[in-house]
Structures are given as structure tokens and as C-alpha cells.
Amino acid sequence: MSLTVAASTQPLSAETVFDLLQRVRDKAPRVHAITNSVAQSFTANVLLAIGAIPSMTIAPDEVAGFVSGADALLINLGTLDETRRRAIPVAIEAARDAGRPVSVDPVFADRSAIRCAYAQDLLALKPDLVRLNEQEQAALFQDRGAVESLIRGGTVLAVTGEEDRIESLQEDFRLRNGHPLLARVTATGCAGGAVLAAFASVERDTALASAAGLSVFNIAGEMAASEARGPGTLVPELLDALYTMTSRDIELRLKSA
Template structure:
């Protein structure tokens, strides 16, 4: 199979078998995700990608980041640790990835805490030729960025809103995903790692919305299973890496929990 082959392009038919087929495709193709992410998240993000079957690259050096992003299969832009080097590197990486037709995921971490970071994120979202394909936010970040739903309805990018439930939406399509464990909130950078997982699936699926829903399902089902054997946060992460590595079709079929949502035209998509 090639990365452009069809799996599913309608969230109403996001079935366990579709998710597992996408996971098999990822494991077979081993896409490389170039991650410009925060310093705290780098090691965990790399290990999550490797356990899943993907390959991480992490350089932020301005002199080489464009070629790394151009030759990768997807690009993650995470605005954590938004220092001068990352601010210089992000436009270069975007140009490389977009020029090569690679999917781009934007995770505007903590834009609700920093006016400078918020302004930078809004700039990124306003660059038509470099606009991301998928934006991952939590409720506070979404509120800070303002109404993104006009862009989502227009198909400018897909949106993943993490919460309870997680919501994924693009155009008129919207779905809730109810898997996960509260223990993830006790380990730093797990949310950042999910953005990279979205990049890995976006590299092998040609619909960013399906990629986001698949990524959230795989990561959160694995986390639920890990939580059943973990003694606490310290043992959760080794167990999560093991479950990502070994996740099966039966695991997905047994544990997947989807929450049907009304049309995006009648529901803002913001978590309650």
C-alpha cells in the first residue's frame, strides 16, 4: 500500500478496522515526523513515535531545519519553549514542508498564557501559503485564539480539541472521542506527544481529520490499557510505550469509544 491509498474519509465510518489498517500502514511505512517541539517534550515525543513505528527527527538549527522538514513525511510545530532559535526555525521548516507537500500539525501550546506566543500563533494561522493542515488545541487555547470555526468550516484546516470528550472537526464533519485516562495529566508532555502522533498518521492518511481521530484513538486506548497495569505516573510511561508498540486490532475493537456529534454548523465544537 502507498500513503495515498484510501482508508476512510467519513468520520461516520471511522470504524475499529479503519483505525487498525491505518496503524498497520504506519508500521509498514515508518514515516519520519520532524518535530519542532518544546525542550521538555523532546525525549518523550521521540520515544512515543518510535514505539508507534514512526521515526522522529528533532533539529531546530535554522541552517538545517528546512532540509530536514522538506525530506520528512510530516511536520509538527509545537509552540512550547518559543525561544529565538525556534522562532527563526519555524518559518523555514514550514516553507520546506509545504514546498514538499507534507502535512503540517500546529500545536499552539499555552497561547492562553502568553500574548507574545498568541500573536505568533495567529500569524502562523494567517499565512495562506504556509497554513497548517491540522491545529491541535485544548479549550483554553481555542478560546484565546478566537473563533477558528469559520476556517474549519471552509476546510482551511482540520481542528482537534482535546478535552472530555476530544473533538475533531473539518468542514461539516465532527466527532467526539471518549478514550483516555486521567493519569496522563500527571506526566508532562503527553499532550505534546499526541501532536506528533497526529503527524505520523497524517503522513499515511490523506485526510487530516481522519488522521487526528485515528491518532487520538490509538494513543488514548494504549494509555487506558497502560493505566490498568501502572502503579502511578512513573510506571505509566513505560507501559504506554509497550502498549503503543503492541496495540492490536482486538484492542481497538474492544475499547474504542466514539461519541456522535451534531453537525459542525449547529455546534461550535468547544468543550462544555
């Protein structure tokens, strides 16, 4: 589904990407992630590797307190059980009251009509960022007008695929980093969504933050794959790449249209 909302596609510089990564490292933002049970541990470790701080509670009676003290909120629908259903609206309200960015990852919205309807209800709340793949996008939006309406309301879309697309009202980005081995490890996409939330907490331009965060994660994936023997060794290599990434690493590898 092609989009034509933004005025133009913008180049992304390695200097900007590293600057935002360094701001995450310096600020150490706390990202509260209501994420799926498969992804919790890996997501927490990825956030720690980039210099952020994770919090993960899904208890409805305490989630507002955690979110109100965090710098960003991530909602991931990977395992949409009753506890998470009750916690999510409480968390979003707390994030809005605190002025924190809200990111939604409608995982597998294309697999379940019930989940798709729930995700559409969340999109109606106009989150700051929605990260999804092309199949999820097709399930959630029946035509281009529905997509453009969401974007005109201020939401940024980060659509992942062979070429990643960041779509917003002001600017678009096209990104081509990443490695096929990332798809051989569970929860890499979910953890990558948490990186975007961390970057959005230090940069008001959510489209730029999303492009930089996605580039950092995918460049780390390339660096890790060059050292790994397979999926089992990719994970520690990925965490190390995120932790040690330099401006030179980004300069050598960044692929942005």
C-alpha cells in the same frame, strides 16, 4: 465553543483505526518535530513506539533539509525561544514545497499574549491540522466565525478535552478515550500531537487521520493506566502499549460517537 461546519458527525470504526496504525507501522514515516525542550525525548520515543521515525533539529540553518526529507512536520510552541522562532517559518516553507502535511500545536497560547499572537500568525498560514485544548481555542478564536473561517480554508481542528472533537469541513468526530493519569506525566499531550502528525502522513483525509491517531494514543493511555502503579510506571507501559497494540485492543476499547 460549538462548531457547525461539517455536514455530520461520523462514527469511527476500530477496523479503520487499526488499518491506519498498521499503515504507519508499514511505512515508518519520518516526522520532523520542532517541539518544546521538555517534550523532545518522550515525543521521539512515542513516535518510535508506533513505528514512525523522529527527527528533532531546531537549527535554522539545517531545518529545511530535515523537513524536506520528512513525511510530516509538527510545530509545537511549548518553549518558544528565539531559535525556534527562526526555525519555524523556514520549516513550514520547506514542508509546503515538499507537499508534506503541517501540524501546529499552540501550547499555552492562553498563557501569553505574545505566544497567542505568534500562534495566530501561524494559523494564518493555513496548516493542515491544529491540535489544541479548549482554553487555547478560546484564546485564539474570539468567536465561532473565526473558527469556521479557518476550517473552511482546509484546516482540521483537533480539540482535546473530556470529549475530544475533530472538526473539519467534510466530517466531524467525537471521541471519548483516555485516562486521567495521562495528565500526571509531562509532555503526553505534546507526544500525542506527534502521533497525529504521523497518521496524517499516511492518510490524506486529515480529519480521519487525526481521529484515528488520537484514538490510538488515548487507548494506549487506558491500557497503560490499567497496568501502571502511578505516573512513574505509566511511561514505559504507554510505550509498550503503543508498540504492541492489536486490532482487538482497539475493538474492545474504542469510544466514538
